[in-house]
Amino acid sequence: MIGYFIFSIVLNSFGNALTVSLNLGSALWTAAAVNIAHATLIPLSIVLVLEGFFAVIVNLILVGKISFSRITGYLIFMFSFAYLVGLLSQGLILLGIGNLPLTIRVVLDCAGIVCVATAISIYQRVNLILHPCDDMMQIIRFKFFKGNSVIAQLVSFFIPIFAIIITAINDKELFAVNVGTIFSLLFQGYFIGLADRKVLPSLKHRKLDI
Numbered sequence: 539m540i541g542y543f544i545f546s547i548v549l550n551s552f553g554n555a556l557t558v559s560l561n562l563g564s565a566l567w568t569a570a571a572v573n574i575a576h577a578t579l580i581p582l583s584i585v586l587v588l589e590g591f592f593a594v595i596v597n598l599i600l601v602g603k604i605s606f607s608r609i610t611g612y613l614i615f616m617f618s619f620a621y622l623v624g625l626l627s628q629g630l631i632l633l634g635i636g637n638l639p640l641t642i643r644v645v646l647d648c649a650g651i652v653c654v655a656t657a658i659s660i661y662q663r664v665n666l667i668l669h670p671c672d673d674m675m676q677i678i679r680f681k682f683f684k685g686n687s688v689i690a691q692l693v694s695f696f697i698p699i700f701a702i703i704i705t706a707i708n709d710k711e712l713f714a715v716n717v718g719t720i721f722s723l724l725f726q727g728y729f730i731g732l733a734d735r736k737v738l739p740s741l742k743h744r745k746l747d748i
Contacts, residue, residue, distance in 0.1 A: 539664050542741065546660035550669075551619055553653030555626030558582070559635050562647040563718025565654050565726060567671045568623070570698035572714035573705040583624040590616035593670035596697070600677045601748060608747070611667030619669055647718035655726045659733035663741045675727075681748040687734070691727030699723075 557564040564572060571585045578585070594612050598604055636643070658672050668676065671694070679690030706712050734743075 546657040550657035551622035553650040556650035558627040559630035563716030564714040565722045566695045566698040569714040570701040577705040583620040586620040612670045615669045651722045655729035656733040687731035688727035
């Protein structure tokens with residue numbers, strides 16, 4: 539289980555870093571963080587952590603109780619994830635990935651979203667510790683929508699979509715919102731459900747506390 543978890547958090551961080559460095563559209567939560575970072579001039583890694591703290595509060599309200607083990611897991615995941623995304627995105631930018639032909643960049647951007655969805659599927663099933671944004675989706679998925687990953691993902695995306703709209707109105711400019719963002723909005727929930735069935739299919743959801 540530890541090996542699956544480490545693999546999934548690295549895969550998620552790489553997928554998000556790939557979309558950030560290509561600037562053709564990130565997953566919704568990351569896209570929201572990028573826009574907030576540009577609007578406030580706060581470093582992306584710090585915005586990702588603050589975004590996670592907000593999700594923690596929402597999750598505690600959704601489950602209706604305070605779990606210190608859950609909160610501790612959130613904190614470990616958030617700081618590890620924020621550090622890895624910042625490090626990997628900087629590395630990919632330095633490698634010149636943004637200079638590739640547009641068609642290749644679009645394919646890579648969508649591949650990054652698929653990496654994110656696959657990683658979420660794995661560590662949700664392992665369920666050792668979760669990023670609070672992904673735990674929010676899991677809580678919504680199993681508490682309200684009978685395990686439907688597509689609907690749950692769309693509902694959980696309402697918050698980052700609202701943040702993107704507000705920053706866009708304020709700045710008159712959008713960042714990290716493009717083809718990949720639409721792809722994430724439409725298909726991330728589907729790919730999470732698909733990965734549940736096709737990637738490590740013997741690994742089932744466990745220890746759900748909703």
